[in-house]
Amino acid sequence: MPTSATPGAARVTAPPGPRWPWEQIRLARLLARVPAEGLSLLHRRYGPVVRFGYPPFRYVAMLGPEANRFILAERLDLFRWREAMAFLVPVDGETAMVVSDGDDHRRRRQAVQSAFTARRIHRHLGIMIEEFAAELARWPSGGTVDALEALRRPIKRITVRSLFGDQLDRADELGAALDTTIGYVNLPVWRQFKIDLPGTRWHRAKAARRRTDLIVNAEIARRRAGSGRSDPPDVLDVLLAAVDENGAPALSDLEVRDQVVSLIAASYDTIGSAAAWALHELIANPAVRETARAEVTEVVGDERLTVEALNRMPYLDAVVNETLRKWPPTSVSTRKVTATFEFAGVRVPAGSMVLYSPYVTHRMPELWAEPDRFRPERWLEGKAAPYSFVPFGGGYRRCIGFVFATQQLKVLLVEALRSVELAAEYDTLTPFGIPALHPGEGLPVRVTRPVRLPVAG
Numbered sequence: 001m002p003t004s005a006t007p008g009a010a011r012v013t014a015p016p017g018p019r020w021p022w023e024q025i026r027l028a029r030l031l032a033r034v035p036a037e038g039l040s041l042l043h044r045r046y047g048p049v050v051r052f053g054y055p056p057f058r059y060v061a062m063l064g065p066e067a068n069r070f071i072l073a074e075r076l077d078l079f080r081w082r083e084a085m086a087f088l089v090p091v092d093g094e095t096a097m098v099v100s101d102g103d104d105h106r107r108r109r110q111a112v113q114s115a116f117t118a119r120r121i122h123r124h125l126g127i128m129i130e131e132f133a134a135e136l137a138r139w140p141s142g143g144t145v146d147a148l149e150a151l152r153r154p155i156k157r158i159t160v161r162s163l164f165g166d167q168l169d170r171a172d173e174l175g176a177a178l179d180t181t182i183g184y185v186n187l188p189v190w191r192q193f194k195i196d197l198p199g200t201r202w203h204r205a206k207a208a209r210r211r212t213d214l215i216v217n218a219e220i221a222r223r224r225a226g227s228g229r230s231d232p233p234d235v236l237d238v239l240l241a242a243v244d245e246n247g248a249p250a251l252s253d254l255e256v257r258d259q260v261v262s263l264i265a266a267s268y269d270t271i272g273s274a275a276a277w278a279l280h281e282l283i284a285n286p287a288v289r290e291t292a293r294a295e296v297t298e299v300v301g302d303e304r305l306t307v308e309a310l311n312r313m314p315y316l317d318a319v320v321n322e323t324l325r326k327w328p329p330t331s332v333s334t335r336k337v338t339a340t341f342e343f344a345g346v347r348v349p350a351g352s353m354v355l356y357s358p359y360v361t362h363r364m365p366e367l368w369a370e371p372d373r374f375r376p377e378r379w380l381e382g383k384a385a386p387y388s389f390v391p392f393g394g395g396y397r398r399c400i401g402f403v404f405a406t407q408q409l410k411v412l413l414v415e416a417l418r419s420v421e422l423a424a425e426y427d428t429l430t431p432f433g434i435p436a437l438h439p440g441e442g443l444p445v446r447v448t449r450p451v452r453l454p455v456a457g
């Protein structure tokens with residue numbers, strides 16, 4: 001008996017969607033280039049539930065705030081992550097939280113959550129300031145940089161140092177190994193051939209994951225032996241110290257390793273993409289840029305940034321929110337359906353692969369006035385309607401790294417606004433990519449005027 005989300009619905013149908021092969025081919029092309037735009041098109045044409053594709057790439061998209069609420073909060077019992085996120089296993093490992101369900105997921109999430117409280121994240125502020133300020137100081141005055149590419153370096157180092165300890169040589173080594181594996185899972189699924197021969201991407205990805213494991217395992221052994229603890233404690237310290245209700249270690253060493261690696265992997269591309277979109281919008285909207293700069297000048301001026309100062313910048317918060325609204329890096333995510341259900345008068349069969357989309361929701365004109373306009377002021381005028389702003393998902397499985405991510409974005413913007421002036425070296429940007437939506441050709445910018453040098457340590 002299917003469970004129903006629309007009691008008393010008059011007629012239950014199969015999900016609508018493009019029927020003819022040529023429609024599917026045109027759609028597949030668009031989805032391959034700009035998946036989020038493809039889904040927006042489907043939403044406009046077919047409504048909140050749409051079926052598209054051919055097996056094994058057949059999906060049901062559930063779009064809009066009601067669908068988000070259903071998937072993220074109301075009916076967690078109908079969906080599994082493991083099968084939907086299996087493509088992440090080569091990077092994240094078999095026991096990573098993001099590929100777990102049920103009791104295993106609950107136990108792993110509980111252990112990791114204690115490392116990601118706002119209080120603990122605030123203690124990594126010094127690392128964030130140091131890395132971003134150093135990177136911006138490196139940008140040549142009068143020269144051109146690809147900001148998307150350039151910002152990957154400090155973000156990677158901040159993430160590895162905060163999560164894994166302040167060992168810079170290891171941070172770079174770990175970062176390089178992870179890049180190779182992440183590069184593999186970022187390929188479109190239909191290009192992820194698992195041919196294990198020397199020279200293939202899969203072979204290189206597996207070798208890189210083994211290198212990552214060696215580095216992390218060695219560090220776990222060192223910490224277990226009582227040396228190498230960080231001050232403040234990094235995420236690895238917290239995970240190793242986590243205990244269950246009987247006082248036994250909450251996670252095995254293998255689970256600790258998979259959580260650390262998967263958390264690092266979850267950070268890179270998402271924060272990097274959001275950072276690039278934020279800089280793009282500041283370049284494209286001089287009035288926004290100057291309002292943000294005025295707030296930074298008033299609250300911190302030339303002083304070293306503090307958490308207290310960050311908390312007194314509502315306009316900067318609005319810029320970050322507006323960036324994540326217009327350009328949610330996780331533009332789309334998936335679930336596997338465990339039991340047939342009905343939603344909005346449509347029957348979705350067990351076994352389907354369902355998609356929900358922050359991007360489509362964030363661009364709905366009925367939820368957001370002038371959705372394509374970048375207007376941080378909307379965040380100062382009122383709150384978003386429930387489940388209409390979901391850049392970090394929602395409900396019990398909301399992104400665990402959202403404070404870590406937003407704090408990094410704010411630190412970057414403060415340091416950028418007070419140390420450099422940027423101009424676009426591009427005409428238009430094409431949003432591209434899954435898992436992280438980023439400017440497809442990078443973000444080439446001219447560094448036109450150093451406002452002043454960043455504040456030292």
Ligand code: HEM
Pocket residue numbers: 097098099109263264266267270271274328329330333334390391392393394396397398399400401402404405406
């Ligand atoms: C701007 C940056 C980020 C964005 C936009 C983002 C977005 C998301 C979204 C949308 C989800 C839910 C996916 C779903 O419902 O299918 C998620 C989950 C998750 N994110 Fe993030 N994320 C970001 C940064 C981070 C960072 C920095 C970390 C870790 C350090 C992280 C770790 C995770 C984990 C572990 C989950 C799975 C949670 C669970 O399974 O319970 N994310 N993220």
